[in-house]
Amino acid sequence: MGNSFNQWEDEGVNLQRSNASLSELKHLSKLTSLDLHIPDGNILPENPFSDKLERYHILIGNAWKWYGLDETFNTLKLKLTTRNQLDQGLKMLLKRSEDLYSDVLEGVNNIVYQLDNEGLFQQLTHLHVQNNAEITYIINSIHWSYTHNAFPILESLFLDNLVSLESVCYSQLTAESFWK
Structure with a gap:
């Protein structure tokens, strides 16, 4: 896997396009596998990804390169300027991701509660x-019932340059959380 096509055109920039537009992904409703790098997350259209995706490596933002990518995992690498860019399509991919990278996700100070408060990253390895200067907790379990298992199959956790991080976990977790 090399560098992906990176000259995506923004929707509506001009009437005569010379390059592919990301909105074309919406028309590929039967697509089940996708490797894609979008260097500028600001041109990402709303809900471009189908729920039919089974295998994917999607990199959004200029912080990411293909090297070091483990092709055996569903990988999502995000560098978004605002949490508002997390539409239903990206949230669906978050829940299915096995390898998740997050860089500078503005407006997020609690990873689990704000990104996947329903599933608690059940697939994430x-x-x-x-x-991220805003993250104070990876998990703040005050916001949900004690019966939830957070990160049940997580094998590795990498935290770098989180200047406001107070704790990985705030409050008590179930014994099955961080099982591995």
């Missing part, structure tokens, strides 16, 4: 969080 590897989590990388970096360069």
Whole structure:
């Protein structure tokens, strides 16, 4: 896997396009596998990804390169300027991701509660969080019932440059959380 096509056109920039537009992904409703790098997350259209995706490696933002990508996992690498960019399509991919990278996700100070408060990352094996001045907790379990299992199959957790991080976990978790 090399560098992906990176000259995506923004929707509505001009009437005569010369390059592919990300909105074309919406028309590929039967697509089950996708490897994609979108260097500029600001041009990401709303809900471009189908719920039919089974295998994917999606990199959004200029912080990411293809090297070091483990092709055996569903990988999502996000560098978004605002949490508002997390539409239903991206949230669906978050829940299915096995390898998740997050860089500078503005407006997020609690990873679990704000990104996947329903599933608590049941599929996630590897989590990388970096360069975020707002994150205070990875898990703040005050917001949900004690019966939830957070990160039940997580094998690795990488935290880098989280200057406001107070604790990985605030409050008590079930014994099955962080099982591995």
